[in-house]
Amino acid sequence: MNRSFRLRLALLAALLSGLALTAFAFSTWLLIRASKMARMDSDVRAQAERESGRTRDAVGWQRTEAAIVSEMGIRDGRDLLLVVEDGEGKILYRSSGWPASVDASRLPWPTPRTAAQPEARLSAGAGAGAAGSDRPKPPPPQESEELAPPGPPPASRVMEHRSEGHDWHIGLAATDRSLVAVAVDAAAIAPDMKGILRAFLIALPLSLVLIGIGGWAFSGRALRPLRKLTAAARRVTAEGLDQRISSHGEDHEFVELIEVFNGMLERLERSFKQARRFSADAAHELQTPLAILQGQLEQAIHAAEDGSPMQAELTGILDEVRRLSTISRKLLLLSQADAGSLRIHAEPFDLSKALEDLVEDTMMLAPQLLVTGEIAPGLNVEVDRSLLPQVLHNLISNAIKYNVERGWIRISTARRAEQIEVQVSNTSAGIPAAERERIFDRFFRGDPNHGRKVEGVGLGLSVSREIARAHGGDITFEVDENNVVRFSLLLPA
């Protein structure tokens, strides 16, 4: 099966842009995820810092936990944990979901700052005041039981802890009074990432389809000059060499191709015209002297004394002149067929009668052979009356020439759906396989059986086939295992 270049172009476009889009989507997804993580980290740190200076009872802390959950936009409350210790390692509050594997007192708590080292806080760059401009401002502590007493700002850090399939991002903040840890599971951002992924999964195939369609349309447009060339080449076959392709409005790469193609056509047309004119000229040049020769010989034969040696000699010359004109005629017929200009003048023709005559001729020509005819009556065809008889004569003369002693010839007809078939079968000495393919070649003559000289120049079958084809028919041939040769002439009914 032939591949379509256009389809391949469209698929290639879709494939390449598909790869590029996938890479882009993947890296975008990673970037979004990383920035969300970073934001989550800074949020937990900010929350921890804010809460680290406060003192609340257990209920207050529980409320604070819920406030942080809603403030950070976390959908599942279990994704946030809160631990508060006082300065001596006593746990003031611990979320119920706090993993047992994590001992809160072993967390890498930062060292609480003393009032004497405010510049360290600034260099950490993570203080609540310093970060206030680019981080969501903590809501006013409406329900806080007690305002944070003034003191040095908390020390804070962020750590990551993986356990039991959770990836906890923990913000730790310490003041000299309490330690606060706010832990958020990375899974908290999963629903958002899933949403983004889903959007990509919908958009990607959709854009691939669009690109494929676009590629198909575009390559169709790009291949248009090629299709024009194909159509023109087809027209050349069907209508003749005078077809040209317009290069108007084409891109310059194609203009060049079209010009080369047109140039080739022009050259072909010129040489075909020359060849045809040559054969017409040659015909005229040959036929005129031949006509004069023949006419004058005819005249001389009639003028000579009947039965005189002179008359017999002139007759011999006349035979040769006839032979010469027959050969030149067949050659010219073939050259016309080659130029594609073998036109026929179709007239009604009584094929049955012509075949009956043919059977009679065969009997006269080959009395030593058994000749039979099975000809359906009333077969009428539309053929060229000057050309078709040549074909019939040629078929029987071959059947006689290449027959064997005590052989037979059968001429029969068959009516097909849209064709009439004339079959000429005969016994033969066999045709070597190598010769079978060449049987319609010009100047090919089969090896005569028993060294007998076979007359003719080997143009008959090729001329016959050209004539049959010009009628919209054909000649086929087959040999069976008994060396019976059968030629079939097919004519449109």
Place this chain on the structure above:
Amino acid sequence: MNVLLIEDEKKIAQFVCAGLKEQAFAVDHCDNGVTGFEYACRGGYDVIVLDIMLPGRDGLSILKGLRKAGHATPVILLTARNELDDRIEGLSLGADDYLAKPFFVEELIARIEAILRRASGERTNLVSVGDLKLDRYSREVTWRGEAVDLTGREFNLIDYLMRSPGRVFTRTQILEHVWGYDFDPSTNVVDVCIQRIRKKIASIGVGADGDSPIESVRGVGYRFRKPA
């Protein structure tokens, strides 16, 4: 019978004129298309023999002009044989017949006679030479009153010879008239056919073999015996 020959090749015109005159045709000859067309339009011809390649005005244009002007005079075209397209165009333009070059003058005469016969529209057409009679219309043949059953080829052959009793016809002339131009010229089909006709006539049993109406001319061909 008046024939107009329009043919530029002098030598061809010469033997065609000679052959036609010998058969008692009156022939006018033009060697170019322009005067040829004038002659043709003047009328008074039974048949026009028209070459296609002519100086001045070509044969097809003359034919077209004639038919356009309403002249129905039968026209036989002479073509160089490969000019198939000319032949096709000529026939569609209203030519009555065509003859390919090279041609036999005898054949041209036979064609002219056939056209004239067709034009006359006779229902019977009896030819009688000596003891042999034939009817071209019913295709019946009698020898001394007895019917002879001839095939199509045999009838055409004897009809051709009977046109000019005593005149010798070469095998190729006979072959071309009866079997057509394209029949393999090297065959002996003419001799076989003549023998079959002779046998059929002899089998009637009236007269000896020496009486055969067809005579052989050794090395040349055959002729119909001229009645004494």
